[in-house]
Amino acid sequence: MASIEVDGKAYETDEEGYLTNLADWNTEVANYIAKTENINMTDQHWEVVNFLREYFEEYQIAPAVRVLTKAIGKRFGAEKGTSEYLYGLFPYGPGKQACKIAGLPKPTGCI
Amino acid sequence: MADIAAPAYRVIPIIPALKPGAMEGVKSFVANDKIQEALGFPGHLVEDWHDRAIAKMGELLGKYRSLKVYMDACVHCGACSDKCHYFIGTQDPKNMPVARQDLMRSVYRRYFTLPGKLFPKLVGARDLTREVLDEWYTYFYQCSECRRCSVFCPYGIDTAEVTMAAREILASVGYGQKYSNEIIGKVHKIGNNLGLPGPALLDTLQGLEEDVKEDTGIDVRFPIDVKGAEVLLITPSADFFAEPHIDSLIGYAKVFHATGTSWTLSSMASEAGNFGMFVGNYEHLRKIAMRIREAALELGVKRIVIGECGHAWRVAYSFLNTLTGAGDGADANDQFAMLLQKQLDQRYKQPMHICEFTWDMIGKGALSFDKEANDKHIITFHDSCNVARGSRMGDFAGGQFEIPRNIIKAVANNYVEMSPETTRERTFCCGGGGGLLTDDLIELRVKGALPRMEVLQQVVDEHGVNFMATICAICKAQFTKIMPIYGFDRRMVGGVHQLVSNAIRLGAK
Numbered sequence: 001m002a003s004i005e006v007d008g009k010a011y012e013t014d015e016e017g018y019l020t021n022l023a024d025w026n027t028e029v030a031n032y033i034a035k036t037e038n039i040n041m042t043d044q045h046w047e048v049v050n051f052l053r054e055y056f057e058e059y060q061i062a063p064a065v066r067v068l069t070k071a072i073g074k075r076f077g078a079e080k081g082t083s084e085y086l087y088g089l090f091p092y093g094p095g096k097q098a099c100k101i102a103g104l105p106k107p108t109g110c111i
Numbered sequence: 112m113a114d115i116a117a118p119a120y121r122v123i124p125i126i127p128a129l130k131p132g133a134m135e136g137v138k139s140f141v142a143n144d145k146i147q148e149a150l151g152f153p154g155h156l157v158e159d160w161h162d163r164a165i166a167k168m169g170e171l172l173g174k175y176r177s178l179k180v181y182m183d184a185c186v187h188c189g190a191c192s193d194k195c196h197y198f199i200g201t202q203d204p205k206n207m208p209v210a211r212q213d214l215m216r217s218v219y220r221r222y223f224t225l226p227g228k229l230f231p232k233l234v235g236a237r238d239l240t241r242e243v244l245d246e247w248y249t250y251f252y253q254c255s256e257c258r259r260c261s262v263f264c265p266y267g268i269d270t271a272e273v274t275m276a277a278r279e280i281l282a283s284v285g286y287g288q289k290y291s292n293e294i295i296g297k298v299h300k301i302g303n304n305l306g307l308p309g310p311a312l313l314d315t316l317q318g319l320e321e322d323v324k325e326d327t328g329i330d331v332r333f334p335i336d337v338k339g340a341e342v343l344l345i346t347p348s349a350d351f352f353a354e355p356h357i358d359s360l361i362g363y364a365k366v367f368h369a370t371g372t373s374w375t376l377s378s379m380a381s382e383a384g385n386f387g388m389f390v391g392n393y394e395h396l397r398k399i400a401m402r403i404r405e406a407a408l409e410l411g412v413k414r415i416v417i418g419e420c421g422h423a424w425r426v427a428y429s430f431l432n433t434l435t436g437a438g439d440g441a442d443a444n445d446q447f448a449m450l451l452q453k454q455l456d457q458r459y460k461q462p463m464h465i466c467e468f469t470w471d472m473i474g475k476g477a478l479s480f481d482k483e484a485n486d487k488h489i490i491t492f493h494d495s496c497n498v499a500r501g502s503r504m505g506d507f508a509g510g511q512f513e514i515p516r517n518i519i520k521a522v523a524n525n526y527v528e529m530s531p532e533t534t535r536e537r538t539f540c541c542g543g544g545g546g547l548l549t550d551d552l553i554e555l556r557v558k559g560a561l562p563r564m565e566v567l568q569q570v571v572d573e574h575g576v577n578f579m580a581t582i583c584a585i586c587k588a589q590f591t592k593i594m595p596i597y598g599f600d601r602r603m604v605g606g607v608h609q610l611v612s613n614a615i616r617l618g619a620k
Contacts, residue, residue: 015140015289016550059311064352067318083354093592095353096550109294109304110384110420110548110584111353 006032018099018106025053025103034101037092045089045101047076052102062099062107115557117597118200120565126193133203138249139551140289142282149296150395153285160284161239165222167280172223177269178276182219184266185209191260191270196539197253200558205250208260212273214247244286251277252288253555255545256389257496262536271545275391278546282390290549291386295395302402303348303382312381315351323361329617331368333360333376338410340375341456342367344465345383345403345427346418347584355605356587359419362608365615366469370477374416377406383423384584389546397434400426404435404451413456416463419606421544421583425501427462437461466582467504469611470514473521480614485523488578490610491570492516493529493563493590494538495583509535515582515607522614527574530566539563541581543589557593564597571599580607 003010004017006029012020017036019025030049034041041049051071055063063071065083073081086094095107121127144154157163172179191208193199198206205211213235220227220236227236237243256271264270281287297306307315316333323331334340344367350360367374380402387396407415415437417427432438436448438461443449455461472478492515504510512535520526533539542559570576581587581604590604 059314060308061306061311063311064315064357065354066322066357067315070318070322107305107352108290108549109297109306109352110347110349111305111356111588 004029004032014106016100016106019103022103022105029103030101033103037097037100039090039097039101041101044080045098047080048072048086048089048094048098049102051075052098052104056102056104062095062104065095068094115554115596117564118558118561120561120568124562124565127199127202129204130202131204134201134206134253134555135203135249137253137552137555139252139547139549141248142287142289142292146289146293146296147282147285147287149299150282150287150292152282152287152292156285160244160286164239164244164280164284167283168219168276169223171276171279172219175272175276177272181212181268181270181273182216182223184268185212185216186266188265190263190265194260194263195254196257196259196542196562197255197555197559200542200561201253201555205246206253208270211250211254212268212270214243214250215273215277218243244281247277248281248286251281252547252552255496255540255543255547255559257540257544258500259496259537259539262500274545275388277391278389279391282392288390288546290551291390291546295386295390295399298382298386298399298402302379304384304386305348305352307348307351307381309378312351312376312378316376319357319361319364323364327617329368331361331364331617333364334374335376336378336410337373337375340373340410340412342372342374342414342416343380343403343407343410343412344374344376344416344418345380345423345462346376346465347383347420347423348381349584349588350418351381353584353588355591355602355609356419356584358609358612359606360608362606362610362612362615363418363465365612365617366465366472366478366608369615369617370472375410375412377410379409380406383417383420383427385423385426386546388422388426396426396430400431400434403431404437404447407437408447408451408454411454413454414459414463415455415461416465416468418465419582419584419608421495421497421585422501424464425497428464428502431462464504464514466514466518466607469608470505470518473518479616480522480611481616482522482524482614484614485610486525488523488610489525489527489574489576490519490523490578490580491527491529491567491576492519492534492607493541493579493581493586494534495581495586496538496540496544498582499536499538512536515580518607519580519610522610527570527576529570533562533566541583541586541589542593544583544585548585548589553592556589557596560589560593560597564594564599567599568597577603578610579604580610581605582607
């Protein structure tokens with residue numbers, strides 16, 4: 001198994017750097033993963049990441065892109081409720097990249 | 112991902128120069144013990160893999176007469192060699208269909224033919240070494256089982272079946288692929304490829320009802336687990352989750368609404384896709400298909416309709432009858448198959464594709480459209496391989512080509528065809544089919560999309576095409592991801608029912 005090291009502590013990940021254990025996640029780990037994805041975490045990024053974790057806790061899966069855009073729009077202002085906005089924050093796709101930073105398993109399937 | 116560049120378009124699309132070994136380093140992730148064991152496969156490569164692989168091959172050769180014919184029949188005429196999108200895009204000679212199959216054929220000769228046993232070198236027979244096994248894994252997971260090469264084979268060799276057999280042998284000795292096998296595990300455990308649990312599905316569907324109400328002012332329902340509904344819709348779980356897939360789901364719901372058809376989704380069978388076919392494993396293929404029967408019986412539906420998913424339609428059209436009893440051909444001793452036969456309304460095709468459903472309704476005058484709503488689009492249609500070469504629609508030959516096109520023309524004013532060398536039964540794979548739609552194969556996916564992107568570019572340049580419609584969840588996801596690398600907008604790709612959704616008149620009719 002692969003792992004990453006943050007502040008002297010090792011965290012198990014899968015081959016692509018997604019955390020294996022949900023409970024391992026903390027803000028330092030999130031910042032570290034974001035850096036490996038060439039993302040500089042701003043307040044706007046945190047809004048999305050925190051929402052993803054909240055949603056996951058309730059539903060045991062990341063939200064659909066549409067659900068995510070709608071929720072972000074409702075909560076943080078309509079101008080943020082578009083997939084363009086989310087792709088702007090997470091260019092490799094809000095689904096996969098933001099999930100990785102949020103310490104959630106990678107959504108896979110025909111997506 | 113960012114550092115993978117799109118290959119340059121070919122000036123004249125002929126056989127590209129060979130680059131031996133170009134793709135030997137591109138290998139999708141191997142499944143770990145947990146994923147493998149959940150499917151009943153060994154967790155990792157077993158010690159006696161050689162003997163077990165040969166025994167498995169013998170078993171498959173006995174079980175599938177076709178496989179033996181395909182092993183024996185090839186005369187290396189080369190008709191298939193330049194027909195594969197992966198060969199065209201990667202230039203690796205082992206991605207020529209004939210060369211890919213010969214990875215297995217050489218082993219077949221060594222262990223199952225007399226000349227190969229006696230004079231292996233003379234007949235190109237090889238021992239199954241660890242290197243050969245690794246080569247199998249690498250290159251049989253660089254085939255999308257799209258069967259384009261088979262169209263050009265004078266002997267009709269179904270190359271996808273060879274790939275499926277190789278993958279089945281690999282998984283059985285503990286050498287399975289992470290992407291496909293993890294997904295099969297999720298279907299068995301949670302009910303769909305994505306691992307979308309019931310409550311999340313419910314929440315998503317409620318959200319869609321709100322959205323459509325907001326857009327149209329009309330209460331279009333997205334029912335789930337409704338007993339006694341007429342239609343059970345089985346659709347890929349990507350339709351609940353991803354863009355642009357979800358827009359087609361909205362389209363199906365609007366069609367059912369406008370035609371007054373009572374319908375339901377099922378939380379148990381919340382997946383049309385069947386990766387059991389991709390990995391060539393009959394038991395998993397059947398087990399996944401069985402969820403559809405179970406849901407249909409439990410909900411008491413009269414019809415089974417399949418959403419926009421390429422390989423799901425192949426499984427449904429070609430295999431669901433003998434697997435589950437939906438349609439003719441079930442075993443008379445299979446009590447549940449007989450029950451399903453009796454329950455389903457045999458005045459309709461069972462199962463039916465959503466495009467057949469919509470086209471029938473258009474024919475009956477039950478739907479009407481504001482075609483102008485699609486005027487911003489100049490549309491072309493990408494045939495998906497499993498629909499084009501593995502199934503049919505309607506009651507005439509070529510229905511699987513005509514019906515989706517007819518629907519597009521009924522709901523939109525601007526339609527353009529791509530080069531006939533690359534459409535209908537000669538369509539090119541999107542580059543992500545057959546269990547390859549995974550990020551660890553992104554280089555292969557980008558390169559394999561080359562021939563489709565070349566002809567798309569032509570209609571973009573000549574006709575201003577700005578929308579490529581397709582009826583497959585994998586095609587939609589693959590194109591959304593790789594088209595930006597070729598300089599296209601990711602929103603250029605979408606479903607046929609997305610176009611239906613834009614133009615359909617709700618309510619009054």
